Amino acid sequence: MKIPSVKGTRDFYPPVMAVRNFLVDGWKAASRRSGFEEYDGPIFEHLMMYQVKSGEEIVEQLFHLTDRGGRELAIRPEITPTLARMVGQQINSLPRPIKWFSVPRLCRAERPQKGRLREFFQWNLDIVGVADPLADAEVIFTTLDYLAGVGLGPADVQARISSRRLLAAYLRGLGLDESRLDAVYPVLDKKPKVPPDAFEEMLRTCVPEEAIAVGIHRFMELTDPADLAGLSLSDGTQAEAFEAARRELADVMRWLDRMGMGAYCRFDPGIVRGLAYYTGVVFEVHEATGSLRAICGGGRYDNLLADFGGPAMPATGMGMGDCVLEILLREKGLLADDLPTRRLDWTVCCLDEALMETAVEAVAALRRSGRAADMAYKPAGLGKQLKWAAAAHAGRVAILGREFLEDRRIIIKDMQTGEQKGVDFDRFLSGHYDD
Amino acid sequence: MKIPSVKGTRDFYPPVMAVRNFLVDGWKAASRRSGFEEYDGPIFEHLMMYQVKSGEEIVEQLFHLTDRGGRELAIRPEITPTLARMVGQQINSLPRPIKWFSVPRLCRAERPQKGRLREFFQWNLDIVGVADPLADAEVIFTTLDYLAGVGLGPADVQARISSRRLLAAYLRGLGLDESRLDAVYPVLDKKPKVPPDAFEEMLRTCVPEEAIAVGIHRFMELTDPADLAGLSLSDGTQAEAFEAARRELADVMRWLDRMGMGAYCRFDPGIVRGLAYYTGVVFEVHEATGSLRAICGGGRYDNLLADFGGPAMPATGMGMGDCVLEILLREKGLLADDLPTRRLDWTVCCLDEALMETAVEAVAALRRSGRAADMAYKPAGLGKQLKWAAAAHAGRVAILGREFLEDRRIIIKDMQTGEQKGVDFDRFLSGHYDD
Numbered sequence: 001m002k003i004p005s006v007k008g009t010r011d012f013y014p015p016v017m018a019v020r021n022f023l024v025d026g027w028k029a030a031s032r033r034s035g036f037e038e039y040d041g042p043i044f045e046h047l048m049m050y051q052v053k054s055g056e057e058i059v060e061q062l063f064h065l066t067d068r069g070g071r072e073l074a075i076r077p078e079i080t081p082t083l084a085r086m087v088g089q090q091i092n093s094l095p096r097p098i099k100w101f102s103v104p105r106l107c108r109a110e111r112p113q114k115g116r117l118r119e120f121f122q123w124n125l126d127i128v129g130v131a132d133p134l135a136d137a138e139v140i141f142t143t144l145d146y147l148a149g150v151g152l153g154p155a156d157v158q159a160r161i162s163s164r165r166l167l168a169a170y171l172r173g174l175g176l177d178e179s180r181l182d183a184v185y186p187v188l189d190k191k192p193k194v195p196p197d198a199f200e201e202m203l204r205t206c207v208p209e210e211a212i213a214v215g216i217h218r219f220m221e222l223t224d225p226a227d228l229a230g231l232s233l234s235d236g237t238q239a240e241a242f243e244a245a246r247r248e249l250a251d252v253m254r255w256l257d258r259m260g261m262g263a264y265c266r267f268d269p270g271i272v273r274g275l276a277y278y279t280g281v282v283f284e285v286h287e288a289t290g291s292l293r294a295i296c297g298g299g300r301y302d303n304l305l306a307d308f309g310g311p312a313m314p315a316t317g318m319g320m321g322d323c324v325l326e327i328l329l330r331e332k333g334l335l336a337d338d339l340p341t342r343r344l345d346w347t348v349c350c351l352d353e354a355l356m357e358t359a360v361e362a363v364a365a366l367r368r369s370g371r372a373a374d375m376a377y378k379p380a381g382l383g384k385q386l387k388w389a390a391a392a393h394a395g396r397v398a399i400l401g402r403e404f405l406e407d408r409r410i411i412i413k414d415m416q417t418g419e420q421k422g423v424d425f426d427r428f429l430s431g432h433y434d435d
Numbered sequence: 436m437k438i439p440s441v442k443g444t445r446d447f448y449p450p451v452m453a454v455r456n457f458l459v460d461g462w463k464a465a466s467r468r469s470g471f472e473e474y475d476g477p478i479f480e481h482l483m484m485y486q487v488k489s490g491e492e493i494v495e496q497l498f499h500l501t502d503r504g505g506r507e508l509a510i511r512p513e514i515t516p517t518l519a520r521m522v523g524q525q526i527n528s529l530p531r532p533i534k535w536f537s538v539p540r541l542c543r544a545e546r547p548q549k550g551r552l553r554e555f556f557q558w559n560l561d562i563v564g565v566a567d568p569l570a571d572a573e574v575i576f577t578t579l580d581y582l583a584g585v586g587l588g589p590a591d592v593q594a595r596i597s598s599r600r601l602l603a604a605y606l607r608g609l610g611l612d613e614s615r616l617d618a619v620y621p622v623l624d625k626k627p628k629v630p631p632d633a634f635e636e637m638l639r640t641c642v643p644e645e646a647i648a649v650g651i652h653r654f655m656e657l658t659d660p661a662d663l664a665g666l667s668l669s670d671g672t673q674a675e676a677f678e679a680a681r682r683e684l685a686d687v688m689r690w691l692d693r694m695g696m697g698a699y700c701r702f703d704p705g706i707v708r709g710l711a712y713y714t715g716v717v718f719e720v721h722e723a724t725g726s727l728r729a730i731c732g733g734g735r736y737d738n739l740l741a742d743f744g745g746p747a748m749p750a751t752g753m754g755m756g757d758c759v760l761e762i763l764l765r766e767k768g769l770l771a772d773d774l775p776t777r778r779l780d781w782t783v784c785c786l787d788e789a790l791m792e793t794a795v796e797a798v799a800a801l802r803r804s805g806r807a808a809d810m811a812y813k814p815a816g817l818g819k820q821l822k823w824a825a826a827a828h829a830g831r832v833a834i835l836g837r838e839f840l841e842d843r844r845i846i847i848k849d850m851q852t853g854e855q856k857g858v859d860f861d862r863f864l865s866g867h868y869d870d
Binding site: 002003004005006007009010011012013014017018020021032033034035036037038039040041042043044045046048049052063064065067068069071073075082085086088089090094095097099100105107109119130132134135141142145148255258259260261308309310341342343344357360361364365367368370371372373374377378391392 | 475483
């Protein structure tokens, strides 16, 4: 019986796995450079975990299941709720600040399309317990440090940065009631993703008041953070909140500049983020030409821990999926088509059936000494075996043939230089591999 | 709202994650030493994939779900069916032999208990396309090479090896019909796991024929492979099959001896394995005293690819879970209680609020140059910051204080030797970190 794979999932054959490892290893290295500690949660959580604060789109896309005990579970579509749960559970014993990273496997029942699959990997960075804008800047820095490391310069990618807190103060200042904000964010988030007419219609449905809609447009069209000062709000409280948020955003930009990432960063009031839980600075990294979806996004979410029954706790974070990133790196020529699926230090070429046991002994000894070593299961001609060794990116080849039968010598060939030399097999086997 | 984690799952807080990484990194390194290539599949497959050949126990323990398109899916309880599907799909284009490893996350709805959780990680090794006993030996070698590498000697763990093919020929030779074999294996597999009375009852229910049951006992009680010759079978065809299987098993043992692993290995006819798909040599590694469950198990499964609609293809493999292994390593004192959750090359100690921008600049420069570096979000006393640096396993500390304010010098402290020296900050910042 032939059974296909599930729609929207990937099979990671070794060459595909090599790409995934290239991405994931880079994410982990960048996280560790910035001092983040790795964590992970279970692949599923109680369903209601995602009904609290993740937003409608995510709830619709859940893979949910009922276990034999009748519990309603869901495969995780994001890891932030798990982070909030875990931090909340051990808040009194965790050393602060909490600077954590993770590379969870996530599932969302989306319509599979370019850059979107039903199963993917997502790099997550989070700093919990720090309200200082330096933490927001550090998350964005680490993201950009990774992207710079794989070869993407400021001409390739740009971090677009804004602030939910700024937007919220502005919207309240325009007269929009607090209770309507959560409905407005996903609409504004859609602006760059839909045609102008469609956006206009969504906005007018959500915000029928002409003056407020015009005010929203005015905000969304700013390009220079200096112009924020020109948006005077008549409500004193909101004007004050707006000014505090503006200063906070300026601080994040200033830190990023100081960190050497200024050229990557710009203010963009169109960055709103769809998820409900953001409260402060928000950002997305886009390809400079803007043709792809966001490469990553994140921001401050100071209320999430309290929403999950924990203490009030400032937090800021970032998520970057593997699918869009891989497309971008390929488009830019930054991802080789043939990443090695293995790299051997040695192969052993056995040219004679009578020497198979000796060859096996040599391979096992090399492996036990910590070297990556392999051999064919049957003796074969030297040409064929050298080709195989080259394909396995072998550093050196030990050849067991005529010389061994004559006087227990093997020929060692350096695959880089092509140099060959004869060495005594018993000396080799006793650990003198590198003489 | 406080939401707990799901029963039988684990939260990988950084110190727990460090243990998981220690295990997984070791598995991957041992796999690569032996020339295996990494692969992976999706977290879920079509439900029927596990109804084909995995055996009743696994099917009962599936976490299954129905997606929005009405497809019946299951979270993978093992990865071998996925391997069979993937190999079958690309059989004509895959280079052979196929030597693959994977470390999948798996879920089984078992009763959580010591060494068994509902979500776990499992190291898998598989060699597909090689019928030679050398492949079976190589899988067992790689398993033992890993265990030896973490410090488990032959006095700690033993590979118990037998053969399904041998057992099948013997059972058929006793007169048991082919169609009854699949029902007998899980019963024999239970022998070491249940009290003798309970086993006897299970055996008699499954095999009411006195003579056959006595014959089974005779086989199961052997300890020396040489005694296999004494089990004469009257059926000529079965006697021949039995002899072929005996030679094959002896070959595996001989190769393992040649590979330097003889002291770890012994024949044990009580090793049957519960899964339905094994066809040849089977093995388990147990703690020498036998108090824990098997640390790992595996064997030859030459029919599985054909069962999944692919071509007939010999295959042999191994699976090792993380739970029992972790318990064993802790019992043996081979797993530190406090594995580092991060290792910094540098911390930067900022002793004065006025120097925060400079400190941030230095940390960012270190990170951009590839070093792992971190600093506190607020200036603090030197003693406190050195303690924090030690906890983060920092190699060196750059101290920004009075000397910087005087003449732009920083103090570099080597955390290993305790040595300190003053260096010019601008020279340091320009990349001379290691002068």
